[in-house]
Amino acid sequence: MKSARLIAAFSLLVAAPAAGAEREDANFDKTVDGVKVQVGQGAAVPATFPKDVPVYPEAKVLTSVAKPKGEKTAHVLSLETSDSPSKIVGFYRDKLEGRFRVERELDTGNGYMMVMSSEDRSRIVTVTATSTGKQTMVQLVVGSK
Numbered sequence: 001m002k003s004a005r006l007i008a009a010f011s012l013l014v015a016a017p018a019a020g021a022e023r024e025d026a027n028f029d030k031t032v033d034g035v036k037v038q039v040g041q042g043a044a045v046p047a048t049f050p051k052d053v054p055v056y057p058e059a060k061v062l063t064s065v066a067k068p069k070g071e072k073t074a075h076v077l078s079l080e081t082s083d084s085p086s087k088i089v090g091f092y093r094d095k096l097e098g099r100f101r102v103e104r105e106l107d108t109g110n111g112y113m114m115v116m117s118s119e120d121r122s123r124i125v126t127v128t129a130t131s132t133g134k135q136t137m138v139q140l141v142v143g144s145k
Helices: 002-018 085-096
Strands: 028-032 035-039 060-069 072-081 100-107 111-118 123-131 136-144
Touching: 060 136, 085 100, 085 111, 085 123, 085 136, 100 123
Parallel strands: none
Antiparallel strands: 028 035, 035 060, 060 072, 072 136, 100 111, 111 123, 123 136
């Protein structure tokens, strides 16, 4: 239950900047019930992040979450870049093609969402890219079914 609350709190932290809300820069690095959450300047791609899923080049890591699930770990990265949402989604489509297939795509008007699953359907990658004007907020989720 603590981990669910921690992930919910993380979601609120990620949503505030994307919605254009004013907030002070927060730095947060904590592990609760095995869930590692980093927010702010110390946020980095976890060492356990899957090597076969690229992190968008030159994107700034705003937050990261790593949640163990048995022998596997689910990951959520919140990134920021000046590239367009369509360029970001295209990057992931190109880089994951052949190992993952697109299950769903959605054009939200100011961004894109794409859900991909591995060929054996054991893993899922979700990419959400939303323009906030000058920057694009990217949420990258990698997990196992």
